[in-house]
Amino acid sequence: GAVVSQHPSWVICKSGTSVKIECRSLDFQATTMFWYRQFPKQSLMLMATSNEGSKATYEQGVEKDKFLINHASLTLSTLTVTSAHPEDSSFYICSARKATGSSGANVLTFGAGSRLTVL
Amino acid sequence: GIQVEQSPPDLILQEGANSTLRCNFSDSVNNLQWFHQNPWGQLINLFYIPSGTKQNGRLSATTVATERYSLLYISSSQTTDSGVYFCAVEIRQAGTALIFGKGTTLSVSS
Numbered sequence: 001g002a003v004v005s006q007h008p009s010w011v012i013c014k015s016g017t018s019v020k021i022e023c024r025s026l027d028f029q030a031t032t033m034f035w036y037r038q039f040p041k042q043s044l045m046l047m048a049t050s051n052e053g054s055k056a057t058y059e060q061g062v063e064k065d066k067f068l069i070n071h072a073s074l075t076l077s078t079l080t081v082t083s084a085h086p087e088d089s090s091f092y093i094c095s096a097r098k099a100t101g102s103s104g105a106n107v108l109t110f111g112a113g114s115r116l117t118v119l
Numbered sequence: 120g121i122q123v124e125q126s127p128p129d130l131i132l133q134e135g136a137n138s139t140l141r142c143n144f145s146d147s148v149n150n151l152q153w154f155h156q157n158p159w160g161q162l163i164n165l166f167y168i169p170s171g172t173k174q175n176g177r178l179s180a181t182t183v184a185t186e187r188y189s190l191l192y193i194s195s196s197q198t199t200d201s202g203v204y205f206c207a208v209e210i211r212q213a214g215t216a217l218i219f220g221k222g223t224t225l226s227v228s229s
Contacts, residue, residue, distance in 0.1 A: 108209075
């Protein structure tokens, strides 16, 4: 099956610091990965689409300079929250799609999420 | 953009009861998935069901794409079924993300 690993699961940082979250597809190549954000008791909101080897596409209202996304390989995408502030505290979840044409390419697989707390 | 509406928002059941969760969407979709989010936040994929009917144990799902809705059936509910159930759809364009509904919070008591 398709497995997506996300690291770290939990992170606490001081206001003003930067935090990097990794999303890895363990047993498949992912040309496209997606980053979501979820506030308590709310739904998942799409932040950006990450395509291997190109710039990420951000959803309206998401600051690209605040949330830096890098998709340097077919198995790894990273989200860096720069100069984090308490309002950035949230649950961040990534998902990955297999390369087009491969078996199961229509099904998105999700990581376990990363809970960020900014003090 | 596409709208995804789930009902009911909250559902409280006694163990053993059956339930139906509904998902309406406003446009044609290429993909529809049902998820269960556990207390730790992990999204568990229940069904990939852009159309038709599927069953997996006590769970089954039906999507009527022409009428733009999907139903998730839970039979003989157990306390472990508690959590949030999300419906998510992908619009008819390859490679796009899933757009999530607001979810149904299910509480099953013994």
